[in-house]
Amino acid sequence: MRLPRFLVLTICTVLAGAALGIGPARAQIPFLTPDSTGKETLEIGTSTNEIAITSDFRGADLTVFGALNNVDQLLLAIGQYDVVVTLEGPREAATVRRKERFLGIWVNRQSLTFDRVPTSYSVASTRPVDAIAPPEVLNELGIGVDHLPLTPTGHFIGDINMGEFRSAYRRLQEGSGLYQDGDTGIRFVSTNLFRASLRLPANIPDGVHVVHAYLFKSGGFLAQKDLRLRVVKTGVEQAITDAARNQPLSYGAFAVLVALITGWTASLVFRKD
Amino acid sequence: MAVTIYLPIAELSVNIFIILGMGAAVGFLSGMFGVGGGFLITPLLIFYNIPPIVAVATGANQVVASSVSGAMSHFRRGSLDLKLGCVLLAGGLAGASLGMWIFVALRKLGQIDLFISILYVVLLGSIGTLMLWESIGALRRAARKQPIAVRRPGHHNWVHRLPFKMRFKKSKIYLSAVPILTLGFLVGVLTPMGIGGGFILVPAMIYLLRIPTNVVVGTSLFQIIFVSAFTTIAQAKANYSVDIVLAFMLMIAGVIGAQYGVRVGQKLRGEQLRALLGLLVMAVGLRLAIELVMTPGDAYSIVVGSSGR
Numbered sequence: 001m002r003l004p005r006f007l008v009l010t011i012c013t014v015l016a017g018a019a020l021g022i023g024p025a026r027a028q029i030p031f032l033t034p035d036s037t038g039k040e041t042l043e044i045g046t047s048t049n050e051i052a053i054t055s056d057f058r059g060a061d062l063t064v065f066g067a068l069n070n071v072d073q074l075l076l077a078i079g080q081y082d083v084v085v086t087l088e089g090p091r092e093a094a095t096v097r098r099k100e101r102f103l104g105i106w107v108n109r110q111s112l113t114f115d116r117v118p119t120s121y122s123v124a125s126t127r128p129v130d131a132i133a134p135p136e137v138l139n140e141l142g143i144g145v146d147h148l149p150l151t152p153t154g155h156f157i158g159d160i161n162m163g164e165f166r167s168a169y170r171r172l173q174e175g176s177g178l179y180q181d182g183d184t185g186i187r188f189v190s191t192n193l194f195r196a197s198l199r200l201p202a203n204i205p206d207g208v209h210v211v212h213a214y215l216f217k218s219g220g221f222l223a224q225k226d227l228r229l230r231v232v233k234t235g236v237e238q239a240i241t242d243a244a245r246n247q248p249l250s251y252g253a254f255a256v257l258v259a260l261i262t263g264w265t266a267s268l269v270f271r272k273d
Numbered sequence: 274m275a276v277t278i279y280l281p282i283a284e285l286s287v288n289i290f291i292i293l294g295m296g297a298a299v300g301f302l303s304g305m306f307g308v309g310g311g312f313l314i315t316p317l318l319i320f321y322n323i324p325p326i327v328a329v330a331t332g333a334n335q336v337v338a339s340s341v342s343g344a345m346s347h348f349r350r351g352s353l354d355l356k357l358g359c360v361l362l363a364g365g366l367a368g369a370s371l372g373m374w375i376f377v378a379l380r381k382l383g384q385i386d387l388f389i390s391i392l393y394v395v396l397l398g399s400i401g402t403l404m405l406w407e408s409i410g411a412l413r414r415a416a417r418k419q420p421i422a423v424r425r426p427g428h429h430n431w432v433h434r435l436p437f438k439m440r441f442k443k444s445k446i447y448l449s450a451v452p453i454l455t456l457g458f459l460v461g462v463l464t465p466m467g468i469g470g471g472f473i474l475v476p477a478m479i480y481l482l483r484i485p486t487n488v489v490v491g492t493s494l495f496q497i498i499f500v501s502a503f504t505t506i507a508q509a510k511a512n513y514s515v516d517i518v519l520a521f522m523l524m525i526a527g528v529i530g531a532q533y534g535v536r537v538g539q540k541l542r543g544e545q546l547r548a549l550l551g552l553l554v555m556a557v558g559l560r561l562a563i564e565l566v567m568t569p570g571d572a573y574s575i576v577v578g579s580s581g582r
Contacts, residue, residue, distance in 0.1 A: 175571075258524070260337065
């Protein structure tokens with residue numbers, strides 16, 4: 001039995017809204033595109049398209065709902081279909097530096113810059129990603145912390161052990177909580193509907209993040225869907241960041257003024273007459 | 274209840290009470306010893322995972338508040354020599370400009386953290402040792418009830434043979450502008466590295482320039498206000514690294530802590546205070562030295578952004 005697509009998506013939206021207490025008005029629903037080829041596809045939607053970093057931000061949970069279309073119900077029932085959902089932060093260059101002992105003290109000696117790597121990365125999947133597909137497929141798609149492509153850029157001097165720098169990068173990013181390699185996190189809520197839970201760390205960078213959803217059948221890659229998610233600082237936090245970036249002189253002067261007033265007030269309040 | 278607060282420039286969430294506690298503790302010590310406290314707050318913030326460049330810039334901002342508060346009370350008591358302060362300041366601003374240039378150049382090379390650490394170890398280690406040595410000698414002389422060697426006002430050293438002499442009425446001295454400008458300059462260079470310089474200025478003014486002790490603290494605080502203010506603005510412009518939320522929490526806790534520090538400080542004798550300050554300065558230096566020499570937990574570190582933010 002195949003559910004009509006509009007019904008699947010309606011259920012998806014209602015579930016998303018109900019689970020998070022947010023009306024469908026704020027929900028992000030992918031466009032309905034007619035598909036008559038009969039090929040397996042997937043659709044995803046998130047409960048919100050914007051995560052706000054407020055002053056008491058301690059991380060957030062993102063729930064991604066998705067639906068599979070045109071899937072073989074028999075294969076689905078025996079677990080031959082797998083879904084992986086990743087959340088990638090804005091891409092930026094990252095420099096890894098290595099300390100070495102020099103004249104008795106530890107000094108940054110070697111460094112290697114990786115081009116356009118995600119500033120944050122988390123994964124949710126039906127099974128551990130390494131069990132879903134062979135490494136070459138994961139490497140090509142860049143799924144999983146261990147399979148993210150890390151391309152060195154710029155000039156580097158001397159013989160650098162690229163492998164060590166790559167694994168150090170992954171280890172440090174996982175240690176800081178910015179990269180998370182989840183083994184699970186996706187549940188099927190009905191035969192065709194799944195729900196992926198991703199954890200956003202407290203130190204998540206702001207900017208445009210991208211949700212990627214990948215569908216696999218028996219270890220082979222079938223389809224991909226992307227969705228943008230904005231992580232924004234709110235109110236005062238955003239105003240401060242904007243001021244510091246766009247009007248650094250006035251911002252600095254204001255910071256000094258605040259300090260002068262605070263110091264002055266204190267000397268008046270605590271004045272001994 | 275919100276225990277954590279998000280710092281927009283440092284881009285991380287911190288525990289409010291830890292930050293307020295740090296501010297109060299540093300404020301207490303700076304009030305007790307009559308120093309700005311930059312050399313204490315910067316390493317503390319770095320230990321608490323605040324990025325070093327945010328820590329030094331925000332520390333400079335906090336030092337402005339604590340020095341204003343201290344300098345104001347000295348001004349009312351008449352223990353602030355404005356003319357002397359302005360000469361020091363002229364050297365200080367020039368020094369801070371050079372210091373900023375060095376800071377930005379080293380940041381681009383990826384060596385600013387190391388430079389700050391080494392600078393702290395060398396300065397804090399040597400000055401802490403000197404202070405402790407001098408004050409222990411004074412304490413022992415006091416214990417044996419020996420008369421403390423009074424510095425005769427007419428006692429001159431090489432500093433007093435330099436040209437461009439100026440008369441400073443409040444300090445009752447007649448002194449060349451050259452060593453004052455030089456001292457201001459040298460301390461100014463350190464300000465962008467998170468060192469306000471009070472703990473260097475005060476002993477240098479007393480022992481090298483022979484400026485009367487009563488005006489030294491007030492006058493050094495006066496110079497620190499403006500050099501730190503300049504540094505705050507320069508850091509905001511060059512590195513966008515002043516976190517006003519963090520600075521404000523530190524300031525509020527700091528000025529309150531300082532009031533209690535001043536009261537405790539007044540109960541202690543000068544040489545006792547100097548011995549304690551010497552110990553404190555040495556301890557911070559030692560802590561940083563251990564970190565430099567010890568094998569790090571991880572030899573690798575990451576800097577995000579092409580410029581190496």
